[in-house]
Amino acid sequence: MNLRPVLFALPLLLMSGCGSEKTDILFECPSPDGGEIATIYLVSDGVQDVNRETKLNVRPASESFNSSMFSFSMRHGFDAIIRWQGDDQLELVYPQHAMLTHQEQVIFGTSQTFNPDARIRVSYSEQPSTHGYFVVEKRCFSGSFE
Incomplete structure (x- = not known):
């Protein structure tokens, strides 16, 4: 028996089970x-739900969503709260035990399709959660928050 065709086909079969990246928008929050x-969304590898990140995308309302443009990402935190504190400043609240993988304090125009002079300042805070989720009804706040 010739094993060469089997050895050649085996890696192809194993790789064919791999999925492509999957993006699910959780919610959007206008300034x-x-x-x-501001858009909060989940990105998974398409194979296992445990291999996923929660990300933040901030863009002009006139631009379409682009999942590759993000200014924050985390693992093991599957929820977030956005509080706009003005038209150019927002706070992102994330679960306390999340593992942060990317975090920007200022989003400059060139990275998020704003004009070059535009800046969005982002502050971050962590809060206790239930297994990475907040038990709240509202996740988007625009304007001053008390």
């Missing part, structure tokens, strides 16, 4: 003036 949109 107080409606000029920008």
